[in-house]
Amino acid sequence: MSAIETFRAETRAWLEANCPESLRGPAAAGELVWGGSQVEFANEDQRLWFERMRDRGWFCPAWPEAYGGGGLAAEEDAVLQKELKRLRCRPPQINLGIWMLGPVLLEFGTEEQKQRLLTPMTRGEVRWCQGFSEPNAGSDLANIRTTAVDEGDHFVVNGSKIWTSYGDKSDWMYALVRTDNSSPKKQEGISLLVLDMHAEGVDARPIDLISGKSSFCEVFFDNVKVSKDNLIGPLNGGWTLAKRLLQHERSAMSKFGEFSLPTHFDLMSILGKYLPDAETPSDIALRARAQAAALDEHAYNLTVQRMGEAARAGQDVSGIASIMKLVHSEQEKQKFELLVDAMGHRALGWDGDEFSEQELGISKAWLLSYTQTIAGGSSEVQLNVIAKRVLELPDAPKGGAK
Amino acid sequence: MSLIYNEEQRMLLDTAQEFFAERSPVSALRALRDRNDALGFEPALWQEMTELGWTAIAFPEALGGLEFGYKGMGTVFESAGRYLSASPLLSSVVLCGSVLEQGGSEAQQNEWLAEMIAGSKRLALAVDEGARHNPERIALAATRTEQGFELSGDKVMVVDGLGADGWIVAARTSAAADGVSLFIVPAGAEGVAVSRQNLIDSRNTARLRLNQVQVAPEQLIGELGQGNALLQTALDRGRACIAAELQGACEELFKTTLDYLRTRVQFDVPIGSFQALQHRAAWIHVDLELARSSLMAALDAIDRGDEQAAQLVSLAKWKVGQVADKVSNEAVQMHGGIGVTDELDVGLYFKRIRVLQALLGDADYHLNRAAPLLEET
Numbered sequence: 001m002s003a004i005e006t007f008r009a010e011t012r013a014w015l016e017a018n019c020p021e022s023l024r025g026p027a028a029a030g031e032l033v034w035g036g037s038q039v040e041f042a043n044e045d046q047r048l049w050f051e052r053m054r055d056r057g058w059f060c061p062a063w064p065e066a067y068g069g070g071g072l073a074a075e076e077d078a079v080l081q082k083e084l085k086r087l088r089c090r091p092p093q094i095n096l097g098i099w100m101l102g103p104v105l106l107e108f109g110t111e112e113q114k115q116r117l118l119t120p121m122t123r124g125e126v127r128w129c130q131g132f133s134e135p136n137a138g139s140d141l142a143n144i145r146t147t148a149v150d151e152g153d154h155f156v157v158n159g160s161k162i163w164t165s166y167g168d169k170s171d172w173m174y175a176l177v178r179t180d181n182s183s184p185k186k187q188e189g190i191s192l193l194v195l196d197m198h199a200e201g202v203d204a205r206p207i208d209l210i211s212g213k214s215s216f217c218e219v220f221f222d223n224v225k226v227s228k229d230n231l232i233g234p235l236n237g238g239w240t241l242a243k244r245l246l247q248h249e250r251s252a253m254s255k256f257g258e259f260s261l262p263t264h265f266d267l268m269s270i271l272g273k274y275l276p277d278a279e280t281p282s283d284i285a286l287r288a289r290a291q292a293a294a295l296d297e298h299a300y301n302l303t304v305q306r307m308g309e310a311a312r313a314g315q316d317v318s319g320i321a322s323i324m325k326l327v328h329s330e331q332e333k334q335k336f337e338l339l340v341d342a343m344g345h346r347a348l349g350w351d352g353d354e355f356s357e358q359e360l361g362i363s364k365a366w367l368l369s370y371t372q373t374i375a376g377g378s379s380e381v382q383l384n385v386i387a388k389r390v391l392e393l394p395d396a397p398k399g400g401a402k
Numbered sequence: 403m404s405l406i407y408n409e410e411q412r413m414l415l416d417t418a419q420e421f422f423a424e425r426s427p428v429s430a431l432r433a434l435r436d437r438n439d440a441l442g443f444e445p446a447l448w449q450e451m452t453e454l455g456w457t458a459i460a461f462p463e464a465l466g467g468l469e470f471g472y473k474g475m476g477t478v479f480e481s482a483g484r485y486l487s488a489s490p491l492l493s494s495v496v497l498c499g500s501v502l503e504q505g506g507s508e509a510q511q512n513e514w515l516a517e518m519i520a521g522s523k524r525l526a527l528a529v530d531e532g533a534r535h536n537p538e539r540i541a542l543a544a545t546r547t548e549q550g551f552e553l554s555g556d557k558v559m560v561v562d563g564l565g566a567d568g569w570i571v572a573a574r575t576s577a578a579a580d581g582v583s584l585f586i587v588p589a590g591a592e593g594v595a596v597s598r599q600n601l602i603d604s605r606n607t608a609r610l611r612l613n614q615v616q617v618a619p620e621q622l623i624g625e626l627g628q629g630n631a632l633l634q635t636a637l638d639r640g641r642a643c644i645a646a647e648l649q650g651a652c653e654e655l656f657k658t659t660l661d662y663l664r665t666r667v668q669f670d671v672p673i674g675s676f677q678a679l680q681h682r683a684a685w686i687h688v689d690l691e692l693a694r695s696s697l698m699a700a701l702d703a704i705d706r707g708d709e710q711a712a713q714l715v716s717l718a719k720w721k722v723g724q725v726a727d728k729v730s731n732e733a734v735q736m737h738g739g740i741g742v743t744d745e746l747d748v749g750l751y752f753k754r755i756r757v758l759q760a761l762l763g764d765a766d767y768h769l770n771r772a773a774p775l776l777e778e779t
Binding site for chain 2: 267294295296299303305306315320322323327380384393394397
């Protein structure tokens, strides 16, 4: 047996023996474990799986052993991922630090930073959040205004971040800050800093959305001291690192999709319940609109499949990939609009016994669907990207969208 | 299941694109139109396509075919769509060829199918009777006589019906919903009158008037009253090929439109720098990708004999057709004044796209037919 086949056999046997049965298969949103100083386990199986994977170095299987990683070669890591998928193991913990900041630290961090920041990640001891967007820097991310002023041996950070997921539950943040205002290009005065969310002057407040409570926070910084060894990469060189981080964000989000239980509402079957006999022209028209939306969703799913096949065949899929976020979020929004049209006031309930769990779920999901076409690059930004990168249309004159 | 072309299919795609670009560019269609050519295609071009083996692509080897499937056929149709190249590939080979392949007797296959693949004969399929495609409501009557059958009634939208060596006519032989039979009516049969329906796309479209046409029993294809299944299979293959032609035409028209957006200057800048136009163009890109996936799923389903093939074909004809309307509208609008002139090829694409959209069921027709895909399994 070749070395890799031996590794596969050993890995399979270990996972069979160590991944608790209850943690195989997709998880609902509330059933995931978030690593960090306040890690919470809903049951003994979750704790066991967390500790076993941690002790094997498999929170970060492909990272060097020197930082607590598993030290696996790329080929071995691929085998491990495949075996995890085969057994449908849930991830032992979720940690944005590992998925997003980690790879950037491995590439750009100093040796001291790697030791200090990566090792706790591989132990699941620190929960990370992301501080990118600001009230005036959403789609125009380079417009950030949170400042880090050089005070000799440390920076002093002032300003605020918004849309920070779980900002109130995190231990550390990686943030984009402005370290130079003099540069004519706003991208050039930005640095990447990591900072302690428990430090004095940091205040994270959850944001209520139109759909109710959310995991998003606004985070305020009031003269927060950050020691200089927390600057990642070069001073004023943060924009390049930020773009790299956002690339990792995309793959991290797709990982969520792999193990999350979809909160799926089937348009046509729900429509059939609330609009069983479409007879009037307007009811028939509504049914036809719904049918068209559902078929569009089918075409989208086929496109996901086609993109996978094309990528495996070594074809350039950037043109297909560019539409995915846009199409999916717009289709979801459209689907909920149709459900609201068909369900009437049954989709407008807020809480209480008057409405079924599914009806209330649809109301919330409908309201939440509006965040999807805004977060992670709004639909308008997606269209700009398609127009410029894929269709190669010319740049707008100065002052327009870049 | 595979939603991309494999290497062999990509090679055929390249060959077909080069062939049509060189031998039948849009100017060839313009020339046919300008001389009001009722045949609607160049016999010499058809001969060359035959020699390249394209009439044999989808048939089994036992019948002299190449067994290269409908994905293979799709590559030829989307290439023809790009250049608006006219040929009887759809009418004769895909539609009538499918009927004969599936249900033809040995004698019928020898007399017609082999000759059809060789390019020495061609047939046209006569299905539609009303303003819109509706094969569920065929009324043209075939009644029993002592010698065989007598056919009377009108057929419209008969693609390449003019100058054909014969027609396959769908006729009602019983009142049952699917009581349809298919007959071969050779050209020259007494009582058949063929006239031209000159459509906006300048192709060969005919009206067939059958007045007490006598048909011998050997001209019945398959079993009496069992023609519907044969017809549906053939129509679905045709619809998938039409979707491929539409996709090719749309992609090419969109490319032309993008070129125009990059080069047309107004207010001192290329109009393609305006965000209002950029976003509309980006949506077309999105729709073309979704349409492409639907098209590939349909071709693939036919080749695999998928039990949902009919629904997937309708998904493709619906999605590609709907996108095609949008792309052709936007192409005209974005070209502005010159977009509505005959000088530009944009109008020729627009007109062909609209005929293909209506042919064998428009988007509304196929929206209903695709619906079973949405039932939860």
